Amino acid sequence: MEKANVREARETTSETPEGTTAVTDAKIQAVRTNVHYGDKHALKDVTLDIRAGEVTSFIGPSGCGKSTFLRCLNRMNDTIDSCRVSGTVRMDGEDIYDPKIDVVQLRARVGMVFQKPNPFPKSIYDNIAYGPRIHGLAANKDELDEIVVTSLEKAGLLAEVKDRMEAPGTGLSGGQQQRLCIARAIAVSPEVILMDEPCSALDPIATAKIEELIDELRENYTIVIVTHSMQQAARVSQRTAFFHLGELIEVGDTEQIFTNPRHKLTQGYITGRFG
Amino acid sequence: MSEMTAVSGTPGRRTRDLVAAGIGRRYRAERRFRIFGLVAIASALVFMALLFMSIIGKGYSAFVQTEIRLPVAYAVSVIDPDGTRNLDDMRRANYGKLYRDGIQSLFPDVTSRQDRRVLNGLVSSGASFQIRDAVFEDQSLIGKSGEIWVPASDDVDMLVKGKIDRNLPESARRVSDQEIAWIDALEKDGRLATRFNWRFFTNGDSREPELAGIWGAVVGSFLTMIVTLALSFPLGVATAVYLEEFAPKNRWTDIIEVNINNLAAIPSIVFGLLGLAVFLQFFGLPRSAPVVGGLVLTLMTLPTIIIAARVSLKSVPPSIREAALGLGASKMQMVTNDVLPLAMPGILTGTIIGMGRALGETAPLLMIGMVAFIVDIPGGFHDPATVLPVQIYIWADSAERAFVERTSAAIMVLLTFLIIMNAAAVFLRGKFERRW
Amino acid sequence: MPFSFLLLVLAALAVVSYRFGTARARAVAPGRQSQLHSRPMYHGLYAAIWCGVPALIVATAWVAFQPVLVKGLVMGGLPDSYSALPEARLNLIWNDIRNLALGDVVRAQPAPEIQAAADTFHRLYAIGNAALAVLCLALAIAGTSYALKRVSMSLRARNQVERVITVFLVLSSLVAILTTVGIVLSLLFESLRFFGKVPPLEFLFGLHWSPQTALRADQVGSSGSFGAIPLFTGTLLISLISMCVAVPVGLMSAIYMSEYAHRKFRAVAKPLLEILAGIPTVVYGFFAALTVAPFIRRLGEGVGLSVASESALAAGLVMGVMIIPFVSSISDDVINAVPQSMRDGAYALGATKSETIRNVIVPAALPGIVGGVLLAVSRAIGETMIVVMAAGLSANLTFNPLDAVTTVTVQIVTLLTGDQEFDSAKTLAAFALGLVLFCVTLGLNILALHVVRKYREQYE
Structure with missing residues (x-):
């Protein structure tokens, strides 16, 4: 186990981050990443590794920058006019903010699931087939059918919808919609899946299903999940990063973070003293 | 999934390759779409520009009007034959004769009735109002003679403004060679000028374009x-x-x-x-x-x-x-x-x-x-x-x-x-x- | 005008009574104004209302009904030989009398009884106007004195004034309803008279339109035929052409503006595009007739096509351009109503911008766009000046855009301009066409508003 990037909140300014480049199994490495929305400094000098084949969760109070950081990882922030990102984010050693990197190709590798389920106003089938179609992943109808079925199966939704693949995706229940969105992301066969509070709009039963699903998906995908439920982070993730006011306070194995936080802010948060 | 893995390693690897293969085509479609959008806006704007240009190009010349400087003899016998200076009678006098005499005095060699009528036609019938207004403004003019600028007829105006093509064969244009000769003669004498068309702003409608106003x-x-x-x-x-x-x-x-x-x-x-x-x-x-x-x-x-x-x-x-x-x-x-x-x-x-x-x-x-x-x-x-x-x-x-x-x-x-x-x-x- | 003058006098009187009212209120409670129920201003308004409103109501009613009354009296006063005449003839005589009385030019020397009637007309109007003036002034003064008498510490002037204003507000809101009722009634009434002369089925499904009716009853061969199908197809053809221009251009402009354009570009291009919406239709008509139609004809001749000088294509093209800003502003609205999460979903899957727009945003916005297009169609159908000036009068039953066609609105204008009596089948036909136009556009609007509302609810 490598040394965690423990960063003291008030001593970050000049410190060179340690142990960030040496890691070999890091899927994504962020080095001193900063994000500004107009004048607002939303993310301050975040340096963090995300390891392949694990679930990493970002926790922290609202507005702490965890979602902002997540959106940096597939350059979703590009769609916001006033947003500027500086620093480096590397995926498999390549800087994803390099001008040579194509954002379409990047997003095909890094899928994303949003806070509120957002199925397209199309049929269930077309929702799943959307990604493979635009990227040309299926050579023919049979292949496309297979991708759709496997994706739905992996998302645990196949049994519920296999008789109504042509029904509109918006007609499903909230939990089913979110699993549809996960299936939609999986259908592209990404390497990383980002999830931005995927259960915050769902009831406990649907949440449990999604959590189960995340655990299963871990085998094939690198998963990053933003959540403000600490229990969820504890249940699904292997590593946890705690953000506060735009800064990364502490990152480490989930167990360690929850049982033995090094920073008193983290401790305060997980014991419920603020947040 | 297993078969995909068999084809090209990991599924992620396969996605990466396929996406890279199609990316050029997709960006070309993207550019085309973008150009469609620009073309749509541009075509609407070009149409608007054409509309404005066409209207301004056709219309700016209406703000000036060709006028003719005529010698006028304000004959007592025409304006006030009774010598009473009754304004009502004077208003009804035959001012048309005055401008017709004026234009004819400039071309004394035109004698036939027909030619004279054509010659009279160079001057707008509005000239009679112009002369009347001049008389009413200054009654001392009566009995004297002088010069006055009066509007030319619409055909003369169009010819002078170049809207009637002189190079067309005579039968294909509204102004005959004879009229053109007269107009050129007037121009040479300095009796023809385009002046600001105040009538356009002060007159009501008229059947005569040169007199019509808004x-x-x-x-x-x-x-x-x-x-x-x-x-x-x-x-x-x-x-x-x-x-x-x-x-x-x-x-x-x-x-x-x-x-x-x-x-x-x-x-x-x-x-x-x-x-x-x-x-x-x-x-x-x-x-x-x-x-x-x-x-x-x-x-x-x-x-x-x-x-x-x-x-x-x-x-x-x-x-x-x-x-x-x-x-x-x-x-x-x-x-x-x-x-x-x-x-x-x-x-x-x-x-x-x-x-x-x-x-x-x-x-x-x-x-x-x-x-x-x-x-x-x-x-x-x-x-x-x-x-x-x-x-x-x-x-x-x-x-x-x-x-x-x-x-x-x-x-x-x-x-x-x-x-x-x-x-x-x-x-x-x-x-x-x-x-x- | 005496009536406008009367209004001015009434307004002046109302101002005077306002002054009196406030002064009176102050006089009633010298030095203890706080004990007045209402502030002096309201007492003034109270007096002004009593001064102006009754007189105004009487004056308005008078002006509305005086012509009817006078007409009855004058026509009743004509010798008996006239009462046997047909109605159309009587209307002409009435016009003569009116023109004579109002001092307009009348061609021939009028018959003595007509002259007498005109004198009666004149006298009645003079008496009427004088009586009205006296009555109004009397009412105004009486109202003011009543109001001034009532001014006291406890007069609830404010409440009274507010009640009057409320009544005014309610009445104002009725104007819109009355307008609709007026439109429906007048169109229906005249159309029913038309259908008394021409069977509705013949009108709606007849294939031949030539509304030239006989000038005299004994004239043969020009009874007119009123089959409106060629007008409907002509209207449809021109609307279709205009939609072919307006929908793609309007939609693409809206998409470019809202999804691609730089903020600075948008700030310039959007108002520029909206200028198109502000240009009067008569200007478009002039441009279509004088510039576009000849251009298209030359173009057609260049490639060996025969194009009518008043082709449907020219009118349709120009109308399409006129409607572009309409389509684009509605599309802009509905596109912006598509939630950002849809875009995010597509972008996160690696879709390019155009893929997101074509596959996600446009399908999601489709109901709204359809609603907008329906509204645009209803505009195209009802548009008048462009087609009056650039499309022809020939009622050809054709779908060739290079031919001349005519439309419903063109025919309404042609049938109703120029001198003709009001009761001929020809003029009544215009109202029947108007009724069709009204029903179709109303139906399209209701449908479109319904679709758009449903669409908005979907994303709220």
């Missing part, structure tokens, strides 16, 4: 707009205030609301039919009168004003209302003292936009007879009148070549009015717009 139509438009504004503004604001501040939410107000939205989308010509059937046939109001035009345009403009006023009232935050009511104001006082003043800039903007639309409206006014040929400048709300857009329509329908430039010039005047109004609306919006 003043009658401008006054008609003005009178019509006064009626429209005087009725539609209070009614529109009152309706909006009622619906927004007082009306209970029930079926009845729903009906009014749906009704207003539908009225806003009814073709304007239907309002003309309404005006014809109700105002002219039922109430017996006079045809072609600005008051009827104003009534019809009021009904047409009302929905616009109501909708704008409601939006404006809605944007006044409830806190203002609560504050006023909390201080013990009655609901009416709250509306008149607090809400309306805050909403007024928006309401005025909407009103100006509605007025602009009414000013440019033609079709319903054709129905109520404002399309008549009216020479006199209307003096009141019940006088027969026409309005600027209808004048444009009438001229556009006229056969004479010279009306084309006048139509375009009238359009330029109308557009100028509209631009001023819209600029005022934009200014108002910019100046008073509030963000709550």
Whole structure:
């Protein structure tokens, strides 16, 4: 186990981050990443590794920058006019903010699931087939059918919808919609899946299903999940990063973070003293 | 999944390759789509530019008019044969003879009746008014002789402005070789000049293009707009205030609301039919009168004003209302003292936009007879009148070549009015717009 | 005008009574104004209302009904030989009398009884106007004195004034309803008279339109035929052409503006595009007739096609351009109503911008766009001046855009401009066409508003 990037909140300014480049199994490495929305400094000098084949969760109070950081990882922030990102984010050693990197190709590798389920106003089938179609992943109808079925199966939704693949995706229940969105992301066969509070709009039963699903998906995908439920982070993730006011306070194995936080802010948060 | 893995390693690897393979094609489609969008905007703008260029190009020449300097003998025998200096008799005198004698004195070798008539035709018949006005302005002229600038006929005007091509064969143009020779002779003598066409701005309509002006139509438009504004503004604001501040939410107000939205989308010509059937046939109001035009345009403009006023009232935050009511104001006082003043800039903007639309409206006014040929400048709300857009329509329908430039010039005047109004609306919006 | 003058006098009187009212209120409670129930201003308004409103109501009613009354009296006063005449003839005589009385030019020397009637007309109007003036002034003064008498400490002037204003507000809101009722009634009434002369089925499904009716009853061969199908197809053809221009251009402009354009570009291009909406239709008509139509004809001749000088294509093209800003502003609205989460979903899957727009945003916005297009169609159908000036009068039953066609609105204008009596089948036909136009556009609007509302609810 490598040394965690423990960063003291008030001593970050000049410190060179340690142990960030040496890691070999890091899927994504962020080095001193900063994000500004107009004048607002939303993310301050975040340096963090995300390891392949694990679930990493970002926790922290609202507005702490965890979602902002997540959106940096597939350059979703590009769609916001006033947003500027500086620093480096590397995926498999390549800087994803390099001008040579194509954002379409990047997003095909890094899928994303949003806070509120957002199925397209199309049929269930077309929702799943959307990604493979635009990227040309299926050579023919049979292949496309297979991708759709496997994706739905992996998302645990196949049994519920296999008789109504042509029904509109918006007609499903909230939990089913979110699993549809996960299936939609999986259908592209990404390497990383980002999830931005995927259960915050769902009831406990649907949440449990999604959590189960995340655990299963871990085998094939690198998963990053933003959540403000600490229990969820504890249940699904292997590593946890705690953000506060735009800064990364502490990152480490989930167990360690929850049982033995090094920073008193983290401790305060997980014991419920603020947040 | 397993088969994919077999093809090219991990599924992620396969995705990466396939995406990379298709990316060029997709970006080309992206560029094409983007270009479509630009082309769409550009084509609309190019069309607009063409429209303006065509109208300005056709119309600017109407602001000048070819005039001829004629020698005139203000003969007593013609103007005041009785020697009484009775103004009524003098007004009826045959001034036409004076300008005809004038032009003929310049070409003494033209003798045949036919040729003389053609020669007379170089000068606009409006010359007689010009000479009469000169006499009335300065009666000491009578008995003397002098020189006077009078308008040339429309054909001469068109030739001088280059709108009739001299190089066409004689049979294919409206001006004969003989006339061209005369015109050239006049020009050589310095008797021909293009001067600012003040008649265009001060005259009413005329069958003679060189005498036709827009003043009658401008006054008609003005009178019509006064009626429209005087009725539609209070009614529109009152309706909006009622619906927004007082009306209970029930079926009845729903009906009014749906009704207003539908009225806003009814073709304007239907309002003309309404005006014809109700105002002219039922109430017996006079045809072609600005008051009827104003009534019809009021009904047409009302929905616009109501909708704008409601939006404006809605944007006044409830806190203002609560504050006023909390201080013990009655609901009416709250509306008149607090809400309306805050909403007024928006309401005025909407009103100006509605007025602009009414000013440019033609079709319903054709129905109520404002399309008549009216020479006199209307003096009141019940006088027969026409309005600027209808004048444009009438001229556009006229056969004479010279009306084309006048139509375009009238359009330029109308557009100028509209631009001023819209600029005022934009200014108002910019100046008073509030963000709550 | 005496009536406008009367209004001015009434307004002046109202101002005077306002002054009196406020002064009176102050006089009633010298030095203890706070004890007045209502502020002096309201007492002034109270007096002004009592001064102006009754007189105004009487004056309005008078002006509305005087012509009808006078007509009855004058026509009743004509010798008996006239009462046997047909109605159309009587209307002409009435016009003569009116023109004579109002001092307009009349061609021939009028018959003595007509001259006498005109004198009666004149006299009646003079008496009427004088009586009205006296009555109004009397009412105004009486109202003011009544109001002034009532001014006291306890007069609830504010409540009374507010009640009057409320009544005014309610009445104003009725104007919109009355307008609709007026439109429906006048169109229906005249159309029913038309259908008394021409069977509705013949009108709606007849294939031949030539509304030239006989000038005299004994004239043969020009009874006119009123089959409106060629007008309907002509209207449809021109609307279709205009939609072919307006929908793609308007939609693409809206998409470019809202999804691609730089903020600065948008700030310039959007108002520029909106200028198109502000140009009066008569200007478009002039441009279509004088510039576009000849251009298209030359173009057609260049490639060996015969193009009518008033082709449907020219009118349709120009109308399409006129409607572009309308389509684009509605599309802009509905596109912006598509939630950002839809875009995010597509972008996160790696869709390019155009893929997101074509596959996600446009399908999601489709109901709204359809609603907007329906509204645009209803505009195209009802548009008048462009087609009056640029499309012809020939009622050809054709779908060739290079031919001349005529439309419903063109025919309404042609049938109703120029001198003709009001009761001929020809003029009544215009109202029947108007009724069709009204029903179709109303139907389209209701449908479109319904679709758009449903669409908005979906994303609220």
